[in-house]
Amino acid sequence: xxxxxxxxxxxxxxxxxxxxxxxxxxxxxxxxxxxxxxxxxxxxxxxxxxxxxxxxxxxxxxxxxxxxxxxxxxxxxxxxxxxxxxxxxxxxxxxxxxxxxxxxxxxxxxxxxxxxxxxxxxxxxxxxxxxxxxx
Amino acid sequence: xxxxxxxxxxxxxxxxxxxxxxxxxxxxxxxxxxxxxxxxxxxxxxxxxxxxxxxxxxxxxxxxxxxxxxxxxxxxxxxxxxxxxxxxxxxxxxxxxxxxxxxxxxxxxxxxxxxxxxxxxxxxxxxxxx
Numbered sequence: 001x002x003x004x005x006x007x008x009x010x011x012x013x014x015x016x017x018x019x020x021x022x023x024x025x026x027x028x029x030x031x032x033x034x035x036x037x038x039x040x041x042x043x044x045x046x047x048x049x050x051x052x053x054x055x056x057x058x059x060x061x062x063x064x065x066x067x068x069x070x071x072x073x074x075x076x077x078x079x080x081x082x083x084x085x086x087x088x089x090x091x092x093x094x095x096x097x098x099x100x101x102x103x104x105x106x107x108x109x110x111x112x113x114x115x116x117x118x119x120x121x122x123x124x125x126x127x128x129x130x131x132x133x134x135x
Numbered sequence: 136x137x138x139x140x141x142x143x144x145x146x147x148x149x150x151x152x153x154x155x156x157x158x159x160x161x162x163x164x165x166x167x168x169x170x171x172x173x174x175x176x177x178x179x180x181x182x183x184x185x186x187x188x189x190x191x192x193x194x195x196x197x198x199x200x201x202x203x204x205x206x207x208x209x210x211x212x213x214x215x216x217x218x219x220x221x222x223x224x225x226x227x228x229x230x231x232x233x234x235x236x237x238x239x240x241x242x243x244x245x246x247x248x249x250x251x252x253x254x255x256x257x258x259x260x261x262x263x264x265x
Contacts, residue, residue, distance in 0.1 A: 046255055048262045066262050068255060110265075114258070117248050126252070130262055 004063065004104070004135045009045045011101035012067045012131065016043055019092045023085070034072065036121045039085060042070040053134050060134055064109075067093070067129040072122040079116060082125040086113045093129045106133050164228050166264075167191065167238070171224035173260040174240060175217050179250065182207035183216035188244035191227035193235050201243035 017025060026032035026042040034040055049064035069089050073081040093099070093111040100106075109130035116125040171191065178186040182204040190199035200223070224240075231238060242257070244250070251257055 046259060046262075048259050064262070066255070066258060068258070070252070115248075117252070119252070124252070126258075128258055128262070130265075 004061075004133070005045065005047060007101065007104045008063065008065075008106055008131070008133060011099045011104060011106045012045065012129070013043060014101055015092065015099045016041075016067075016069065016089070019088055021088065034122070037074050039071070039073045039081065041072065041085070041089070044068040044070075049132075062132065062134055064130070064132045067131055069127045069129065071125045071127060072119070073125075075118055075121055075123045077123070079123065079125070082116060082123055086125045086127050089127045089129075093127075099131075104133065104135065106131050160233055163233055167228045168225060170240060170260060170264050171221060171228065173263055174242075174256055175220045175224065177254065177256045177259055178217070178220070179254055180211055180213040180216045181209050183211045183219075185242065185244045185246065185250050186216050186220040187223065188242045188247065189220055189224055189240065190243070191224055191231060191238060191240050193231045193233065193238045197243070199241050199243045201245070203245050 013027065016022065022041065023038070024032075024040040026034070026040055028044055032040075032042075044067075045065065046068055047063065047065035049062065051062055052059035053062040054060060071082050071085040071089065073085065090111045090113065093108050095108055095110050097108040098105045099108065109132055111127065111129045114126040114128060116123060118124070171189070174189050175186060178189070180186050184202040184204035184207060188200045188202045192198040240257070240260075242250075
């Protein structure tokens, strides 16, 4: 069976790109040079589980993972810009949201932010979006 | 009408409850060891400072191993360091007093935030076991 990860990735990345007011997006393994002073987000697909959903031969598979979105804003400007950006993403991917792309529907388990920290000339707030799909 | 009574053997019941408690504690510790292995197996190794800083503690505050990579030899063997880290966590878990109903895995290495941002060691484990 062909891997379903490209479809999962496409669904989640499309949803992210459609968020109104989202700044530049640094996609995985795509050359991206951040501009100092300009906010951006970095997206990563992190699969954590692939296991049979039922017993027997050729079982349906259960996939689970994280869609990680790091929100970068210029440093030394307080946390509000990063908070607003993170909130926007969390709202778009709120728990129980279904993210559809073609034939597949990726379900969202949770969307939450983590500890903000400084990264070079940026302040970064991570957003972890938990997802799952049966395929 | 006949009177009925139930006689309880307190020492027998008490022994059974203690056995159940011991079984429950063992099951919880087994699950904690699975979490520990998820953390260790997802950890990168260069000097080993990060992987050896994983700690399980039933107390809050600043408890926990905090190992700096400064001055340590690089390119260390992953398996050796992972085995040592897992043994540390196993010892933490086995000696923990779980009756407090609280426990925390943490990593206090000075570069733990950088490792987390790159490898998502705790984020992935949290997703797996939440």
